[in-house]
Amino acid sequence: MGQRHAYTEYHPRWLRRPVSTYWWLQKRSYFAFILREASCIFVAWFVVYLLMLVRAVSEGEMSYRQFLSWSASPLILLVNLVSLLFIVLHAITFFEAAPRAMVVHVGGRRVPNGFVGAAHYLGLLAASVIVVWILLGA
Amino acid sequence: MTPSHDVVLVGGGGAGLRAAIAIAETNSKLSVAVVSKVYPMRSHTVSAEGGAAGVISPDDSLDEHAYDTISGGDWLCDQDAVEAFVKEAPQELLRLEHWGCPWSRETDGRIAVRPFGGMKKMRTWFAADKTGFHMLHTLFQTSLKYASVARYDEWFVTRLLVDEGRVQGVVAIDLKSGRIDAITARAVILCTGGCGRVFPFTTNAAIKNGDGMALAYRAGVPLKDMEFVQYHPTGLPFTGILITEAARSEGGYLVNKDGYRYLQDYALGKPQPQPVFRTMELGPRDRLSQAFMKELEKGRTIDTPYGPVVHLDLRHLGQKKISAKIPFVRELCLKYQNLDPVKDLIPVRPVVHYMMGGVHTDINGATLLPGLYAAGEVACVSINGANRLGSNSLPELLVFGTRAGRTAAEYASLGLEVTSRVLAQSDDERRRLEGELLNHKGRERIADLRDEMQKTMEESAGIYRSGASLARGVERLRGIQERSSDIAIEDQSKTFNTERTAALELSFMLDVAEAIVTSALHREESRGAHQRTDFPKRDDQRFLSHSLIYRNLDGPSRVEYLPVTMTRWPPAERVYGEAAPNEGQHHVAGSALPSGTGV
Amino acid sequence: MRDSITLQVARYRPEQESEATFDEHEVPCPKEWVVLDGLNHIKDRIDGTLSYRWSCRMGICGSCGMTVNGEPKLTCATFLSEYGRGPVRVEPLRNFPVIRDLIVDMGDFMRKLVRVKPWIVRQAEKPLSEGEYRQTPEELDDYKQFSMCITCMLCYAACPIYGLDPKFIGPAAIALAQRYNLDSRDEGASERMEVLSEHEGIWGCTFVGECTKVCPKHVDPAGAIQRYKLTAAVESMKSFFMPRGA
Ligand SMILES: Cc1cc2nc3c(=O)[nH]c(=O)nc-3n(C[C@H](O)[C@H](O)[C@H](O)COP(=O)(O)OP(=O)(O)OC[C@H]3O[C@@H](n4cnc5c(N)ncnc54)[C@H](O)[C@@H]3O)c2cc1C
Ligand code: SF4
Ligand code: FES
Numbered sequence: 010m011g012q013r014h015a016y017t018e019y020h021p022r023w024l025r026r027p028v029s030t031y032w033w034l035q036k037r038s039y040f041a042f043i044l045r046e047a048s049c050i051f052v053a054w055f056v057v058y059l060l061m062l063v064r065a066v067s068e069g070e071m072s073y074r075q076f077l078s079w080s081a082s083p084l085i086l087l088v089n090l091v092s093l094l095f096i097v098l099h100a101i102t103f104f105e106a107a108p109r110a111m112v113v114h115v116g117g118r119r120v121p122n123g124f125v126g127a128a129h130y131l132g133l134l135a136a137s138v139i140v141v142w143i144l145l146g147a
Numbered sequence: 148m149t150p151s152h153d154v155v156l157v158g159g160g161g162a163g164l165r166a167a168i169a170i171a172e173t174n175s176k177l178s179v180a181v182v183s184k185v186y187p188m189r190s191h192t193v194s195a196e197g198g199a200a201g202v203i204s205p206d207d208s209l210d211e212h213a214y215d216t217i218s219g220g221d222w223l224c225d226q227d228a229v230e231a232f233v234k235e236a237p238q239e240l241l242r243l244e245h246w247g248c249p250w251s252r253e254t255d256g257r258i259a260v261r262p263f264g265g266m267k268k269m270r271t272w273f274a275a276d277k278t279g280f281h282m283l284h285t286l287f288q289t290s291l292k293y294a295s296v297a298r299y300d301e302w303f304v305t306r307l308l309v310d311e312g313r314v315q316g317v318v319a320i321d322l323k324s325g326r327i328d329a330i331t332a333r334a335v336i337l338c339t340g341g342c343g344r345v346f347p348f349t350t351n352a353a354i355k356n357g358d359g360m361a362l363a364y365r366a367g368v369p370l371k372d373m374e375f376v377q378y379h380p381t382g383l384p385f386t387g388i389l390i391t392e393a394a395r396s397e398g399g400y401l402v403n404k405d406g407y408r409y410l411q412d413y414a415l416g417k418p419q420p421q422p423v424f425r426t427m428e429l430g431p432r433d434r435l436s437q438a439f440m441k442e443l444e445k446g447r448t449i450d451t452p453y454g455p456v457v458h459l460d461l462r463h464l465g466q467k468k469i470s471a472k473i474p475f476v477r478e479l480c481l482k483y484q485n486l487d488p489v490k491d492l493i494p495v496r497p498v499v500h501y502m503m504g505g506v507h508t509d510i511n512g513a514t515l516l517p518g519l520y521a522a523g524e525v526a527c528v529s530i531n532g533a534n535r536l537g538s539n540s541l542p543e544l545l546v547f548g549t550r551a552g553r554t555a556a557e558y559a560s561l562g563l564e565v566t567s568r569v570l571a572q573s574d575d576e577r578r579r580l581e582g583e584l585l586n587h588k589g590r591e592r593i594a595d596l597r598d599e600m601q602k603t604m605e606e607s608a609g610i611y612r613s614g615a616s617l618a619r620g621v622e623r624l625r626g627i628q629e630r631s632s633d634i635a636i637e638d639q640s641k642t643f644n645t646e647r648t649a650a651l652e653l654s655f656m657l658d659v660a661e662a663i664v665t666s667a668l669h670r671e672e673s674r675g676a677h678q679r680t681d682f683p684k685r686d687d688q689r690f691l692s693h694s695l696i697y698r699n700l701d702g703p704s705r706v707e708y709l710p711v712t713m714t715r716w717p718p719a720e721r722v723y724g725e726a727a728p729n730e731g732q733h734h735v736a737g738s739a740l741p742s743g744t745g746v
Numbered sequence: 747m748r749d750s751i752t753l754q755v756a757r758y759r760p761e762q763e764s765e766a767t768f769d770e771h772e773v774p775c776p777k778e779w780v781v782l783d784g785l786n787h788i789k790d791r792i793d794g795t796l797s798y799r800w801s802c803r804m805g806i807c808g809s810c811g812m813t814v815n816g817e818p819k820l821t822c823a824t825f826l827s828e829y830g831r832g833p834v835r836v837e838p839l840r841n842f843p844v845i846r847d848l849i850v851d852m853g854d855f856m857r858k859l860v861r862v863k864p865w866i867v868r869q870a871e872k873p874l875s876e877g878e879y880r881q882t883p884e885e886l887d888d889y890k891q892f893s894m895c896i897t898c899m900l901c902y903a904a905c906p907i908y909g910l911d912p913k914f915i916g917p918a919a920i921a922l923a924q925r926y927n928l929d930s931r932d933e934g935a936s937e938r939m940e941v942l943s944e945h946e947g948i949w950g951c952t953f954v955g956e957c958t959k960v961c962p963k964h965v966d967p968a969g970a971i972q973r974y975k976l977t978a979a980v981e982s983m984k985s986f987f988m989p990r991g992a
Contacts, residue, residue, distance in 0.1 A: 024844035028909040110972035256880030594790035
């Protein structure tokens with residue numbers, strides 16, 4: 010029996026290339042993805058903002074007026090405007106994804122993706138109409 | 148430690164994986180190793196498109212499938228093997244259905260079948276136009292559930308270990324690490340596929356170099372019927388990409404430079420607007436390829452930078468039908484040839500497609516060397532005779548993969564021990580692969596020798612051969628063989644050295660090429676895919692028998708003959724077109740195909 | 747038509763170097779030539795030491811994936827002429843360790859694949875004598891897309907999540923799990939759930955969506971993952987509200 014050779018699986022060594030910290034700048038689609046991820050922060054901000062509003066209302070008219078004038082300050086306006094843009098981005102990308110996650114069958118046939126997406130937008134429209142109706146009606 | 152198993156499979160294509168599963172299911176205590184030079188799901192079975200034949204229709208019968216196979220093979224098939232094959236094929240295809248193969252279906256959920264060239268009845272199972280792909284992935288994924296099946300992915304087998312008159316394993320290179328070691332075994336099954344790369348124009352992938360045939364040949368095992376090389380009549384020039392027969396069975400026309408359906412000139416029936424079984428474009432492959440050569444002689448082909456072609460015309464089928472029935476064909480043309488069959492003619496030419504010959508085995512996959520088995524395209528059982536029928540090969544992988552697996556499992560259970568001498572052999576082999584091969588400063592480029600071999604094969608053993616062309620071929624191959632001992636390998640690395648494997652593959656191919664040309668020289672008749680211009684007739688008196696070629700280290704190879712096994716079908720004339728019996732008007736009209744068969 | 751184009755090919759020679767370098771070669775570029783033909787030209791005519799994988803040259807074996815000008819591509823399905831005047835930069839697939847030159851290691855995927863049990867799981871096998879499982883073309887359509895995966899690894903190369911966290915089970919493995927989950931013959935969905943609903947399973951995915959964009963076979967692994975997230979969420983709600991039943 011001859012000599013047995015020693016081998017290692019990684020003989021002699023494999024090249025491992027770590028992902029750069031700035032990977033999300035390398036491609037437009039990666040950047041868009043990071044923007045979408047970032048939009049979560051703004052969703053969270055609207056939740057906080059809403060809670061603040063609720064608290065202000067519950068503490069009486071005075072506090073509500075204070076809240077309104079605070080909200081009218083340029084900084085908060087800007088923050089809210091930017092947030093709105095991100096929320097729209099969030100909604101659009103979410104609706105785009107929805108048909109891929111939900112496969113709906115009607116009468117044994119698969120509903121085309123376009124319909125599922127459209128249904129989501131219809132839902133959004135309906136919800137908006139209700140909100141507007143409440144606001145204007147009140 | 149030298150790895151050791153009960154059964155080693157060389158090759159992880161359809162045949163290898165089916166055999167592995169068969170062994171695991173026969174006896175889960177046996178340890179099985181699948182050794183493959185590429186990841187199993189990369190094996191060439193993946194590119195088969197058309198389908199797999201197996202009788203399931205009530206209007207069909209095993210005898211008809213057997214008869215089509217035998218007459219298609221020009222009576223060189225072993226009829227006992229064919230009978231076993233047609234009987235077991237539907238079972239095997241069904242088993243694959245149970246394992247998850249996405250066969251195309253009828254609307255009511257039953258398996259759908261389609262017509263196929265050379266088959267008189269509709270009996271070809273298909274998974275859209277990716278049948279081989281789906282079969283291979285189903286087999287591979289199913290094989291993952293058997294704990295007793297080990298895999299050596301990207302290990303390249305370079306030789307068989309033989310001592311005391313029996314096979315005891317293989318030597319292989321682990322490409323990633325460069326490790327060269329014996330993998331010892333009680334039984335070895337060769338499942339390495341075909342050898343199309345011996346020729347210049349071929350549908351076969353880069354990995355089809357006849358490795359297994361050469362491994363067996365070098366170990367003293369005879370190769371059978373090596374002169375029978377099937378051409379596919381419709382490959383794309385340059386890439387050799389195959390335009391499946393389905394394109395013709397859906398109604399495509401073959402036309403020459405005058406737009407004339409030239410097949411009517413070669414006793415293949417009269418042109419009809421609708422395709423008719425076994426006539427014209429649905430005639431057997433060898434006849435179609437031969438007709439191309441005749442057209443070439445008459446100067447009625449079209450010249451292109453990649454040589455002469457004829458045109459496959461699908462335009463009259465319309466976009467809807469093309470996209471519904473043969474979308475893969477359209478995709479291939481768009482992606483690789485930059486043309487659209489809906490609007491353009493497809494340039495096609497005959498390309499080497501399949502090897503009928505191979506390692507001589509019996510009906511159970513056993514070779515003449517104890518412990519060595521073979522299955523799949525590398526083997527010659529023979530059910531394909533002088534010409535394989537389209538869609539018979541995929542079921543062959545399953546039927547004979549299973550048989551070889553079971554038989555090898557039984558043999559391995561005898562528990563014969565590995566002798567120490569084979570480890571010394573493996574050390575010799577390592578020295579050759581690491582020392583001689585890498586340290587040799589040669590002058591010949593691998594690619595040059597390969598090109599020359601391929602050219603030689605095309606010129607001497609192409610669609611038409613003659614004694615003179617073959618004798619010249621033998622001579623030229625000998626010259627190339629000599630030059631190959633002075634091959635240049637620049638790559639000194641042990642890590643994934645693909646230049647060394649290319650050199651090894653070249654040497655396998657040269658051995659196989661020699662076997663093909665020599666066998667062809669000895670068969671002085673024309674039969675099936677073997678057409679001799681100097682002996683244009685079939686000669687049942689002298690050659691109703693298989694050729695067996697033995698390698699001879701010092702001197703020319705030895706060719707012997709083995710009679711064909713006949714059971715119920717005495718040799719008859721092969722007839723196609725109008726003259727064919729009970730042909731009638733079996734139109735393969737589009738409407739005859741079940742709707743909703745999937746695409 | 748121009749007659750040649752420059753290929754910049756990444757080299758990594760593990761016995762000699764610890765970093766990748768680039769070689770530059772001029773190769774012919776007729777209309778039919780793909781990037782792989784250019785590489786073959788280099789190997790056959792210029793430098794025999796270049797290492798890469800390929801086999802079918804028809805986009806079905808899945809071995810020739812590389813990074814071409816920054817994008818993961820099947821090199822046998824990418825025409826040189828797409829790159830105008832060039833140069834064309836060919837590198838190994840990202841996110842995988844490089845063994846040599848253009849060859850990466852995919853052992854990690856192979857191990858993950860086994861974990862999702864990509865085979866038909868049945869409580870009771872139907873005997874062959876009872877024939878096929880009936881499956882209508884509509885039922886076949888449910889999973890067919892996910893059965894088209896050629897395991898070319900382009901999706902892993904495009905996925906930043908996999909790059910950052912190699913434990914992530916990844917697009918193709920999840921798509922293949924879904925291929926069996928959605929097959930009417932399969933009963934193994936609950937067994938696969940365990941692996942898929944791990945932290946490194948579907949929940950690792952934050953839906954970058956690149957995998958689907960680069961997939962040469964339109965498998966839509968991103969869709970498979972999102973779809974499974976919904977299934978998993980519904981399942982966990984069910985088990986929350988109906989702990990011992992359903
Ligand atoms: C384009 C095309 C279309 C086809 N269409 C059809 C069809 O429609 N119907 C039909 O019936 N048939 C068809 N065929 C024929 C059929 O696909 C093949 O005959 C069959 O797939 C061969 O399978 P196999 O298992 O024998 O070998 P393969 O699938 O070729 O596998 C060979 C295996 O051996 C391994 N191997 C080889 N050499 C070595 C070595 N030295 N060391 C280690 N491992 C090695 C390889 O890695 C691989 O795993 C087609 C063929 C082609 C080329
Ligand atoms: S999902 Fe697509 S990209 Fe990913 S491995 Fe499969 S075929 Fe390749
Ligand atoms: S070589 Fe097979 S996919 Fe490209």
